[in-house]
Amino acid sequence: MHVIELNEHWCKGCRVCVFHCPTKSLRIASRFTMRGIHPPELVEAERCNGCRLCELLCPDFAITVMEAVSVNA
Amino acid sequence: MSGLLKLKTAAELRQIYLRHEMFPTIFCDGCGLGNVLNYTLWALDELQLDLDRTVFVSGIGCSSRLSGYVNADGMHTTHGRALAFASGIKAAQPDLNVIVFTGDGDGSGIGGNHLLHTIRRNMDLTVILVNNFTYGMTGGQAAPTTPIDSFSTTTPYGNIEYPLDICALAQTLGAPYVARWMINQPYPPIKSIAQGIQKRGFALIEMLVPCPTAYGRRNGLKQLETIWQWYRDHTILIDDYEHIMHFGSPDERAALHDKIKIGIFQDCERESFEARWAALVEQVKL
Numbered sequence: 284m285h286v287i288e289l290n291e292h293w294c295k296g297c298r299v300c301v302f303h304c305p306t307k308s309l310r311i312a313s314r315f316t317m318r319g320i321h322p323p324e325l326v327e328a329e330r331c332n333g334c335r336l337c338e339l340l341c342p343d344f345a346i347t348v349m350e351a352v353s354v355n356a
Numbered sequence: 357m358s359g360l361l362k363l364k365t366a367a368e369l370r371q372i373y374l375r376h377e378m379f380p381t382i383f384c385d386g387c388g389l390g391n392v393l394n395y396t397l398w399a400l401d402e403l404q405l406d407l408d409r410t411v412f413v414s415g416i417g418c419s420s421r422l423s424g425y426v427n428a429d430g431m432h433t434t435h436g437r438a439l440a441f442a443s444g445i446k447a448a449q450p451d452l453n454v455i456v457f458t459g460d461g462d463g464s465g466i467g468g469n470h471l472l473h474t475i476r477r478n479m480d481l482t483v484i485l486v487n488n489f490t491y492g493m494t495g496g497q498a499a500p501t502t503p504i505d506s507f508s509t510t511t512p513y514g515n516i517e518y519p520l521d522i523c524a525l526a527q528t529l530g531a532p533y534v535a536r537w538m539i540n541q542p543y544p545p546i547k548s549i550a551q552g553i554q555k556r557g558f559a560l561i562e563m564l565v566p567c568p569t570a571y572g573r574r575n576g577l578k579q580l581e582t583i584w585q586w587y588r589d590h591t592i593l594i595d596d597y598e599h600i601m602h603f604g605s606p607d608e609r610a611a612l613h614d615k616i617k618i619g620i621f622q623d624c625e626r627e628s629f630e631a632r633w634a635a636l637v638e639q640v641k642l
Contacts, residue, residue, distance in 0.1 A: 288367065290367075292380065293380045295385060297580065298385075299584070302580070318380075338365070339394065339395075340394075340539075341390070342387065342393075343380060343383075344379075344390070344394065347365045347367040348365070349365065
């Protein structure tokens with residue numbers, strides 16, 4: 284399981300991460316950020332394999348992919 | 357160099373290397389300049405370079421904004437003269453790592469002469485030349501690298517001039533490290549920039565960057581997906597190119613004529629200006 288952390292002040296909603304995602308687990312959200320853009324969101328966390336391509340390809344250093352660690356484990 | 361890249365997270369990277377007051381970046385949607393900065397920082401992180409001993413020099417243009425985002429000393433110099441300033445820094449303080457961000461119009465058009473002579477001198481610089489086929493910041497004029505028959509503000513009926521192949525030029529002049537990459541794949545450019553920084557001598561890394569606003573809009577590549585896909589379709593790795601040229605059928609060879617070769621074109625050793633200068637000083641010392 285992975286989660287993405289988004290720096291909403293830096294993301295400009297260019298969709299580079301969305302159309303490069305190899306597992307198609309990202310999509311453009313319908314909500315707006317404070318900058319008035321639609322940010323990407325992780326739609327299916329199970330499908331994300333943590334390849335970190337979105338993190339490496341983000342031109343604005345906005346995405347960080349993190350592994351979700353369960354509290355009970 | 358370590359065999360496998362051990363990447364930090366982007367959050368850690370931006371904490372160490374970026375000037376937070378400069379963000380968010382000014383680049384357009386679909387521009388790849390941020391990626392060039394991203395890959396450069398991963399390369400710096402791989403080599404664990406000391407930012408206090410690293411200088412970023414840039415000229416004028418979209419690409420030259422990059423030096424302002426890095427939390428290291430830098431110079432934002434006059435149009436085309438980034439290499440001249442960088443040569444001065446390197447000659448005065450040979451132990452500094454000097455990284456130059458320049459564009460195709462800045463580095464090969466306005467500062468083309470400086471490019472020739474800095475390669476000829478073999479200054480120990482790492483030049484990241486960002487090629488987006490146009491003068492993006494000033495409104496999309498035709499640059500020396502604009503492909504033939506493409507449209508721009510100054511060539512509204514199509515460009516009739518042959519484009520300049522910067523990597524072939526650097527190779528002919530004997531630069532020790534010449535590479536060209538596109539930005540769709542992260543790992544080859546990161547490795548290549550790290551190799552370029554480590555190389556004693558002139559290292560030229562040309563990055564092909566999509567410009568949907570100034571170049572793409574006039575050439576039917578306005579959509580982000582279209583222009584990023586265009587780069588994927590029109591580039592070929594140098595090894596594949598040579599393989600097809602040797603063993604391919606005539607049809608396969610004909611399909612290569614409009615493709616841009618990417619890869620490492622030259623990786624050799626050549627005595628740098630600093631080494632020869634130090635030897636000369638030793639020889640004539642009283």
